[in-house]
Amino acid sequence: MTQGRLSVLAFGAHPDDLEFQIGGTLARYAQMGARVTMAVVTNGDVGSSTLPMEEIAEVRRQEALAAANLIGADLIWIGYHDEFFFHNEESRRRLIDVMRQAEPDVVFCHWTDDYHPDHSLSGQAVRDARIMTAVPNIVTEHSPLSRIPELFFYDTLAGINFSPEVYVDISDTFPIKKDMLACHVSQNQWIRDIFQADLTDLMEVQTRFRGLQAGKRHAEGFRALETWPRAADFSKLPLG
Numbered sequence: 001m002t003q004g005r006l007s008v009l010a011f012g013a014h015p016d017d018l019e020f021q022i023g024g025t026l027a028r029y030a031q032m033g034a035r036v037t038m039a040v041v042t043n044g045d046v047g048s049s050t051l052p053m054e055e056i057a058e059v060r061r062q063e064a065l066a067a068a069n070l071i072g073a074d075l076i077w078i079g080y081h082d083e084f085f086f087h088n089e090e091s092r093r094r095l096i097d098v099m100r101q102a103e104p105d106v107v108f109c110h111w112t113d114d115y116h117p118d119h120s121l122s123g124q125a126v127r128d129a130r131i132m133t134a135v136p137n138i139v140t141e142h143s144p145l146s147r148i149p150e151l152f153f154y155d156t157l158a159g160i161n162f163s164p165e166v167y168v169d170i171s172d173t174f175p176i177k178k179d180m181l182a183c184h185v186s187q188n189q190w191i192r193d194i195f196q197a198d199l200t201d202l203m204e205v206q207t208r209f210r211g212l213q214a215g216k217r218h219a220e221g222f223r224a225l226e227t228w229p230r231a232a233d234f235s236k237l238p239l240g
């Protein structure tokens, strides 16, 4: 933990997931003076109809960096191949080490039943690595945490299979969120190519719908971890 300054770490499976689902909340944390770290689990290397894997991965890293820079967040580029993240000993150790590197008070990850296997499996892997971040006998590059961080799950794509229990009002930071997502030019193109959908439009509809549920203009929805030891300290969220 950073003394006196809240530290927030969000894991996204792909470059653009964090901007889409939690960009407004991360922008609020940044405005509060929190240390914000965005960790991207895969490198997005299949996200192009035209560029080879290494080239599109580098494009996507630059886009993620530009988005993180908009709110002064640190970017941790973990670098697994897109579509091929698996939850195993190696990946668990890697995610433990990323959490130790960022020293978070609060961690965010995908819900464990989202539409994409990289989303669901990385959500499970982050959830399951959380407690071990504070276990000294599990040795990784960075030092063990002094305290197990809080953990919250963020929304799924289109909100399917996800019922939020708490909402963050992002009405004020929605324009920043939109700008962050717009940094992902190549992903916007890819979503048009493969799904015939507009990424910004999807995000705006979902953010407005969660806002409707929350009685706000724009909102993002979250769930706490329900397993023991329960991570449900809502005071760690930028509420109110």
Ligand SMILES: [Zn+2]
Pocket (backbone or CB within 6 Å): 013, 014, 017, 116, 119
């Ligand atoms: Zn994704």
